[in-house]
Amino acid sequence: MWKRETSTDRKFFILIFVLFLNLFIMSFNIILKNEKSLIENIASTLLSPVQVGFQKTIDFLSYEFKHYVFLKNMFTQYHELKKKHKQLKYKNYLLRKKLNQSNFLSKVNRDDPSFMGAEVISVDNNFPYNNIYINRGLSHGIKKNMVLINEDGELVGRVIDPITLISAKVRLITSSTGGVGAYIKKNKLEGFLTGSDQKICQFKYLLENAPVSIGDDVITSGTDQLFPPYLPIGKVVGIEKEYLTQTIYVKPFFIEKSIKQLVIMMNPLKKGEK
C-alpha cells in the first residue's frame, strides 16, 4: 500500500515538474517585441544540421537516380536551360526595376542587389503560412531582414532570427506577425499589408472612397524600410466596405506556386533608404 502510494506520488511529482519546466520555458520564450530568443537559437543550432543533412541526402539520392536512369545528356541540357532561364528572369526584374527607378527614384543612389538561391528545408506543417526554414545561413552571408522572392521575382518574406551557420528562418508576408508597406499599383493607394497566417493578407483602414477594384496588382512601397519598392506582392481578391474605411483582401502571388526554390536579395535596405 505504502509502496503503491509512493509510486503514485513519484509519478505525480515527475509530471508536475516536467509540466512546470515546459511552462517556464514557454514563458521565457514568448517573443514580445521580435527580440531574439536564446532557446530558439539553441534549438535551431542543434536541429538545423540534421534538417540540412537529410535534405542534402535526399537531393543526392534524387540526383543520382535521375542522373543514371534518364538520358544523361538531356538531364544536363535541361539544367543548363533552367539555369539560363533563371538568370534571364533576374535580369528582367533588374531592368524593370531600373525603368521604374529612372522615372520615380532618380535621386536614390543604390547598388543593384545580388541574388543567392536557396531551398526550403522545412515548412511549419501546422501553420504553413507563417514561417519556413531555408538552407542558407551565416556561412553564406545571410543577415537578418534580407528579402526573399520566388523564381518569378514575387515577394515571399524576409529573414528573421534564428540564423544559424547553415540555415535561417524566414517570416512569410502572410504571417500574422509583421507586415509590408504596400500600395495598389494602379492608383498608388498606400497602406500597410498584414497577414493572418492564412492565404489572404489584408490592407486595413483605407479610406472608403479610395477606388480599388478586384484584380488590381499590389506592390511594395518601400516605406517600411524593410522591403525594396516595386516588388510584386499579389492581387486584390476582395473588398469590404465599412462606414468610413474599407478592408482590402490581397492574395499573394507566391501562394499558388511552389516555394521549394527561392531567391535571397543579398543587400538588405539600409536605414533611411527607400
Place this chain on the structure above:
Amino acid sequence: MKSKFKIGLFLFLIFAQIIINRYVRVTKINLDLLYLILVYISIRSGILKTAIWATLIGWVTDFFTIGLVGVFGFSRTLTAFLLQEFYKYFDLRKRFFVFLLIFVSLSFSNLIANVFFYFIYGQSIKMSLVLQQPFLTALAGILIISSSKIRESLDVH
C-alpha cells in the same frame, strides 16, 4: 537484433517526418510520425523515460511549428502520462483500439497546444490540428503495425 530494428524504424519515422514537413504545401498531408514513437515509449517504458522522451519529442515538434518551445513539450508530456495510465483499458491487440488510442490522444494533445496558441497568438482552433493530423497519424500507425515483422520486433501482437 530487435533493438537495432527498432532504432532503424524510429530513425526512418524521423526521416519521413522531415520529408513530410518539406512537402506539406504540395501534398497537403499533415502527419506527426514522431507521436507514434511517443505512443510506443509511453506504453512500453517507465515513468522517467516517458517524461524525458515526451518532452524531447515535444520540443522537436515545437521547433518544426510556430517556434514557441514548450507548447508541444507541455501537451505531449501530459498526453504521454495519460496514455501510460489509460492504455490498459484498451485491447491493443485489435487495430481499431490502437487507431482510437492514437487518434484520441493526439487530438487531445493538439487541442491543448491549440489553446496555448489561442491565448498567446490569438490563433483559432484549427481542425487540421485537432482532427486531420490525428486521423492520418493513427492511420499511419495502423499501417506500420500491419507488418508482422514490425509487430514482432516491437513486441506488439
